[in-house]
Amino acid sequence: MAKKLMKGCEAIAEAAIQAGCRYFFGYPITPQNDIPEYMSRRLPQVGGCFLQAESELAAINMVYGAGGAGARAMTSSSSPGISLKQEGISTCAAAEVPCVIVNMMRGGPGLGNIQASQGDYFQACKGGGHGDYRCVVYAPSSIQETCDLMPKAFDTADTYRTPVIILADGLIGQMMEPVELKMNDNPTMPEKPWACQGWDPKGDRPRAVINSLYIETEILDDLMTRLNARYDMIRQKEVMVEKYKTEGAEFVLCAYGTVARVCKAAVRILEENGIKCGLVRPITLWPFPTQDVHDVIAQDSVKGALTVEISNGQMVEDIRLAVNGEKPVDFMGKGGSIIPTAEEIADRVMEIMRRA
Amino acid sequence: MKTYWVLVGSFGSGKSELALNLALEKAKEGPCTLVDLDVINPYFRTSERGDVLKPAGVELIMPPFALDKIEIMSLSAQVFSVFSPGEGNVIFDIGGDDVGSIALGQYKARFDRVPPERINVLFIVNCLRPTAADFDSAMDVLAKIQYVSRLKVTGIVNNANLAGETEACHLAEGYELVKRLSEATGIPVWGSCGTREVLNSFKLYVKEQGLDPTYVGRYQAIEVMMHRSWDKFLKEGL
Numbered sequence: 189m190a191k192k193l194m195k196g197c198e199a200i201a202e203a204a205i206q207a208g209c210r211y212f213f214g215y216p217i218t219p220q221n222d223i224p225e226y227m228s229r230r231l232p233q234v235g236g237c238f239l240q241a242e243s244e245l246a247a248i249n250m251v252y253g254a255g256g257a258g259a260r261a262m263t264s265s266s267s268p269g270i271s272l273k274q275e276g277i278s279t280c281a282a283a284e285v286p287c288v289i290v291n292m293m294r295g296g297p298g299l300g301n302i303q304a305s306q307g308d309y310f311q312a313c314k315g316g317g318h319g320d321y322r323c324v325v326y327a328p329s330s331i332q333e334t335c336d337l338m339p340k341a342f343d344t345a346d347t348y349r350t351p352v353i354i355l356a357d358g359l360i361g362q363m364m365e366p367v368e369l370k371m372n373d374n375p376t377m378p379e380k381p382w383a384c385q386g387w388d389p390k391g392d393r394p395r396a397v398i399n400s401l402y403i404e405t406e407i408l409d410d411l412m413t414r415l416n417a418r419y420d421m422i423r424q425k426e427v428m429v430e431k432y433k434t435e436g437a438e439f440v441l442c443a444y445g446t447v448a449r450v451c452k453a454a455v456r457i458l459e460e461n462g463i464k465c466g467l468v469r470p471i472t473l474w475p476f477p478t479q480d481v482h483d484v485i486a487q488d489s490v491k492g493a494l495t496v497e498i499s500n501g502q503m504v505e506d507i508r509l510a511v512n513g514e515k516p517v518d519f520m521g522k523g524g525s526i527i528p529t530a531e532e533i534a535d536r537v538m539e540i541m542r543r544a
Numbered sequence: 545m546k547t548y549w550v551l552v553g554s555f556g557s558g559k560s561e562l563a564l565n566l567a568l569e570k571a572k573e574g575p576c577t578l579v580d581l582d583v584i585n586p587y588f589r590t591s592e593r594g595d596v597l598k599p600a601g602v603e604l605i606m607p608p609f610a611l612d613k614i615e616i617m618s619l620s621a622q623v624f625s626v627f628s629p630g631e632g633n634v635i636f637d638i639g640g641d642d643v644g645s646i647a648l649g650q651y652k653a654r655f656d657r658v659p660p661e662r663i664n665v666l667f668i669v670n671c672l673r674p675t676a677a678d679f680d681s682a683m684d685v686l687a688k689i690q691y692v693s694r695l696k697v698t699g700i701v702n703n704a705n706l707a708g709e710t711e712a713c714h715l716a717e718g719y720e721l722v723k724r725l726s727e728a729t730g731i732p733v734w735g736s737c738g739t740r741e742v743l744n745s746f747k748l749y750v751k752e753q754g755l756d757p758t759y760v761g762r763y764q765a766i767e768v769m770m771h772r773s774w775d776k777f778l779k780e781g782l
Binding site: 364 | 586675
């Protein structure tokens, strides 16, 4: 399809449909309302089902049901609404139900504000719901990248039978950019013999059960062993990271989402000022690109690194773990949905360089 | 007597951008009022550019909560003041689609008292937006907007654009769509919009290809005033 000018929320919804998503359950909250609005119009056209649930909790449990029946199902919300979905996400993880959850992050905690934020990194990557589980987390930094990641998100969810989170900041949802969607009228769906699709007592297929209650300690441990083996495989195979001008850099910026784009502008400003600066941008926040981040920042040429976020500092903890004290890692960021400008970031880097 | 410009169209067709440009242009001729009647989107509204409008002498009427970054669909009672006798231009920036145009319906009694030749209702079309990409969907939105706004559209505007990636070929694509819309409805094409650079190459294209000037209309240069910082991010590519 030729390029179209699309709003992030619309593009995400269409990309999900092209990836084979036919079931969407959601509840309104700014700044992601355009996703359910678009789905409500489009899904009936492709033989799908849109349902506005009575609450976020109901919506994620409908996703649990549709995913358990083998369908590609999705829900979307923004930060406070995602908090309400956590119980359901934990249940999906425990029952090994694949699904995709889009979080258009807004300012928090509490009801916060409706501007863009990156305050839900901890929630998405370090648990969120209760129990010993992980979600694969993708953090796109443009509308095009979000569209490209949608089929990947559904594939990853199906391959590993896990919930997958698209962690986008509100900017991605609300801005308009030219995008090229890969239209796919007949997306291939994987076989799901485990799904609850009706049992034939005379057939040889065993009864499929979707369940998150494991009373016996050994049986719960079996599940956890199985999940952990899968998480290890995800760590090995699914890491995505962008390295921008990092080869032989004197300084490294670390950022994800739209902030990484501001950082790229800062890299250019620094270049004009004679500072060779690179950017490392995790695309998967879990699995975190620990090795790549380490290898970039621990290079001999690097004097230091600066993590930039629209939060008071969350991903910076994983950056520091990856660097393991080998180089100093500074942080720049604010709550209140305040996005730093490229000039501010460049100034901060120059200040750190002078100090070093 | 005042002249009224009512800008309607699909969501994301470029109404606010044209409204800002038109307001700045008309303010050079005399009194000009811009009414932000967008009840659809709390982000990217004309009210945000008060910093540009006020020094240029444009009076801005906006919803009381417009800049508080919250969503309250309220319209200022001040809107009625633009229908009082006087001179100059009044520009209405309306929210997207028919749902946005609903906000206009309540002013029907006031518009009825204005001579029809003083009311320009412009239907903005960006054929590169998926919601208005083809003839049928554009016709559908046009009919719905006229129904809920209780106003007749008087001009069609070709605003084909891909934000910073717009080229003359996109306007040429838009030309085909607005031509068909105009032929089907009898509504004239008011003009074609673009940045100065894009318009210049479109002018050449029009000449070379011998496009019918009736369906090109006036060349309306647009200086991009919304989304500035976003475009800046874009330049860095991905």
